[in-house]
Amino acid sequence: MIQDRICRGCKAAFKGGPRAYYCPSCRHERKKQAKADYLKRKAAGETRAIGSKDKCERCGAEYTVESGLQRFCPDCQPVHAAEYDRETSLEFYYEHKDRINPPRKFKRRKRGNICVWCKKVFEPVNGSTTCSDECKRLYRNKYMREYNKRKNAVPEAQTKRTVSSGRIDLTGEKYGMLTAISETSKAGKHRRYICRCDCGNEVTVKVDSLRSGNTKSCGCLKAKTPPPKFKDLTGKRFGRLVVKERSYEKVRNNHSFWLCECDCGGYRIADSADLHNGVATSCGRRCPLGKRPIINPERHLKQQKYRKEYQKKKKDPSST
Secondary structure, eight states: OOEEEEOTTTOOEEEEOTTOOSOHHHHHHHHHHHHHHHHHHHHHTOSOOTTOEEEOTTTOOEEEOOSTTOOSOTTTHHHHHHHHHHHHHHHHHHHHHHHHHHHHHHHHHHHOSBOTTTOOBOOOSTTOOSSSHHHHHHHHHHHHHHHHHHHTOOOGGGOOBOTTTOOBOOTTOEETTEEEEEEOOOBTTBOEEEEEETTSOEEEEEHHHHHHTSOOSSSHHHHHSOOOOOOOOTTOEETTEEEEEEEOSSOOTTOOEEEEEETTSOEEEEEHHHHHHTSOOSSOTTOTTOSOOOSOHHHHHHHHHHHHHHHHHHHOGGGO
């Protein structure tokens, strides 16, 4: 607990915890003095090495030194710390009990001997606030009802509902860059709203897409987002295929397609993932040079094993 303390060295007032005996300036000087004393003891050979053996000041048992200030064995250290904490706490209490006791007594009196439910006067036992088990049950039920009401409270933005249908009204709400203007006629089983984007365009968006965050703009946000960076494969060989240039005929999210030339003279558009995984290694099944070459033998053997097992299960389902 941070309170006003009196420095044992210079008698100055400062803010500190229960073990703060010195002000910051005195503490700094004491650290400097302690370091100087340590250097002197070290020069005289009076210090203990980490890992050496020493005897506990409390029980006399031998222990391994783990720090320069260690005085007790691991078994006696917690006992000594508890005794020291209690001693210093009592010392602080007796010095400041005139300041500590009044708020403590007021807090105890504040509980009183009046039942919080029926307002009857009673003799409290163990800090009880109710006079009987029945009052305790009723008071607890009331508390739990209020707690559940606060816990399940819906934000104000979600409590606006239309009088006729009881559905949530999103008019005026903002979702990303879109602001809901008005609800359109229902098309199918989905409700839709006319929304105005920050760029000025108006679009019709499903309510589910707005509330889930899947739709955040009219499409301008995607146009502003820089395209993903792809590794350039131009000139690289994958089996019989040599990559010529990037192809934009096929489009798939986060996939790059490349125009490749086969050794037989044919062309093929292949996905970069298929090229790296060894799926695309030739211009196709009708390549004049025959079957496609195997780039990854381990993958090829696994695929063959899986096909044989699948065909076996398909012919004889009872074998499983």
